[in-house]
Amino acid sequence: MNFDIELVGKIGSMALINKENNILDYTLIARLSSEFKPGYIWVTSGAVETGRLDYLKRTGKELEGNAEDVKTDYSAQGQSILMSTYRQYVDSKYSLRQVLVEHQHFNDPQKREHLKAMLLRAKEQNAIPIVNYNDAISTEECRRFEIQSLKNKHVDVVECVDNDETASQIACLVKAKTLLILTSADGIYKDSKNPDTLIQEISGKDVYEVLDNITECENYCNGASRVGANGARAKLEYVKNAVKIGTKVIIASAKYSIKDILSGTARATRIGVK
Numbered sequence: 001m002n003f004d005i006e007l008v009g010k011i012g013s014m015a016l017i018n019k020e021n022n023i024l025d026y027t028l029i030a031r032l033s034s035e036f037k038p039g040y041i042w043v044t045s046g047a048v049e050t051g052r053l054d055y056l057k058r059t060g061k062e063l064e065g066n067a068e069d070v071k072t073d074y075s076a077q078g079q080s081i082l083m084s085t086y087r088q089y090v091d092s093k094y095s096l097r098q099v100l101v102e103h104q105h106f107n108d109p110q111k112r113e114h115l116k117a118m119l120l121r122a123k124e125q126n127a128i129p130i131v132n133y134n135d136a137i138s139t140e141e142c143r144r145f146e147i148q149s150l151k152n153k154h155v156d157v158v159e160c161v162d163n164d165e166t167a168s169q170i171a172c173l174v175k176a177k178t179l180l181i182l183t184s185a186d187g188i189y190k191d192s193k194n195p196d197t198l199i200q201e202i203s204g205k206d207v208y209e210v211l212d213n214i215t216e217c218e219n220y221c222n223g224a225s226r227v228g229a230n231g232a233r234a235k236l237e238y239v240k241n242a243v244k245i246g247t248k249v250i251i252a253s254a255k256y257s258i259k260d261i262l263s264g265t266a267r268a269t270r271i272g273v274k
Contacts, residue, residue, distance in 0.1 A: 001246050003177035004120060007258075010043035010167035011182040015254035017049060023057075024050050026085065028254055032182075033089035035258045036128050041119055041174065043131045043167040044082060051078030075135035086130055095127035100134035106169050107157055116173050133166055164238045171242040179242045180261065181235055182254040187269030188232050190220045202271045210243055210273055239271060248272040 011032070018025040024046070036042060051074035056062055063070045079098075087096050099118070105111045122129050164181060171179040190197035202217055204210040214236050221233035232251075239249045252261045252268035260266040 003175050003247075005041060005123065005171075005174040005176040006039035007178045007180060007262075008041045008043065008167055008171040008174065008176040009180040009182065009258065010163055011045065011254055012163070012184070013045040013049045015182055015184045016044070016046040017053075023053060024081065024085065029085050030089040032254070032258065033086050034091070036090050036094065038094060038123050038126050038128060041122075041129045041131060041170060041176070042086075043163050043170060044086070045132070045163045047075045047078035047082055047132055048135055049074075049078065050081050051075055054078065054081055072136055079132065079136065082132070083130060090128060093126070095122075095125065097122060097127050097129045099129045099131045100136075101131060101166060102134050103157075106173070112173065119170070119174050131166065131170060133163055162234060162238070164235045168238045168240075168242045171247050172245055175245060176242070176247050178262065179239060179247050179249045180258065181239070181249070181251045183235075183251065184253065185232075186253045186267040187251045188217060188221065188236065192220075192222065192232075198267060199269050200267070202269065203274045205274060207244055207246075207273060210271065211240055214240060214243070214271065243271060246273070 016025055016028065017023070018028075048071055052062065054077055055074065063073055079100075083096070083098050090096055099115075101115065105115050119129055121127075167181065168179060170176075185192075186195065186198050188199045188202075189195065190199060199217055199220070202210065202213050204213050218233045218236050221231060221236065235251060239251075242249055249271040250261055250268050251271070252266060256266035256268075261268055264270075
C-alpha cells in the first residue's frame with residue numbers, strides 16, 4: 001500500500017504541561033521537535049492552556065467573563081507561544097508552517113482539497129505543518145449551528161470537537177502511513193488505574209475485525225484528563241476512519257521519543273490489521 005505522508009502526530013494539552021511547575025514543558029517540546037522532518041504533520045493542542053498559564057504568570061490572575069470569550073482570548077495568546085516554541089527547537093534547515101483549521105475545512109469539498117494540497121506541498125518544500133483547531137475565532141454556538149446545518153444535508157459530518165478527531169481526519173486526508181496520538185498515558189488500559197493492564201495491540205485479520213475489536217476496547221474507557229476533553233473512548237472512536245484506509249495507529253505517552261515509539265521499543269497501544 002502506498003502512503004503520501006509518513007506520519008501525522010498529535011499531542012494533547014495535558015501532555016504538554018509540566019504539572020509540577022504549572023508551565024509549558026519546554027524540555028518535552030524540544031525533544032519531540034528535534035525529531036520532526038518533512039513528511040511529518042504535527043497536530044498540537046495546548047493553545048488555550050498555554051495562554052491561560054501565560055496570562056496568569058503576567059497578571060497574577062485569570063480572565064473572568066463569558067467562558068467562550070475567555071477561551072478565545074487564551075487561545076489567541078497561547079498560539080503565538082506554541083509556534084515560537086516549536087520554531088525554536090525544530091531543525092533550522094526546515095520551514096515551519098502554522099495551519100489553523102475548523103470543521104468547515106473538512107466538510108467543504110473545495111476547502112478540503114485546498115487543505116490537502118497545501119499539506120502535501122509542505123513535504124516537497126522541506127516544510128513541517130503545525131496544525132491546531134482555530135479556537136480563537138470559532139465559538140461553540142456558531143460551530144453547533146453550522147454542524148447541525150451540515151447534518152441536515154449530509155450523512156457524515158466532521159465536527160472537529162477534539163484535536164484527536166482533527167488528527168485522524170488529516171491522516172485520512174493525506175493518506176498517512178502512521179497516526180501517532182501522544183498523551184500523558186502509555187496507551188489504552190483495561191483499568192485506567194492499573195498500568196499493568198495496558199492493551200498493547202488492537203488488531204484483526206482484516207479492517208472489519210479491527211474495527212470490532214476497537215469498539216470492544218472502548219468499553220474499558222471512562223473519564224478524561226481534563227474538563228472539555230473526550231478521553232480514551234473518543235480517541236478510539238476517532239481513529240477508526242484512519243484504520244479504514246490502512247493507516248497504522250499508535251497511542252503512546254509523550255515521555256517516549258518518536259523514534260522509540262515507531263520502532264516498537266516503547267510501551268504503547270498499536271492498532272491495525274495484522
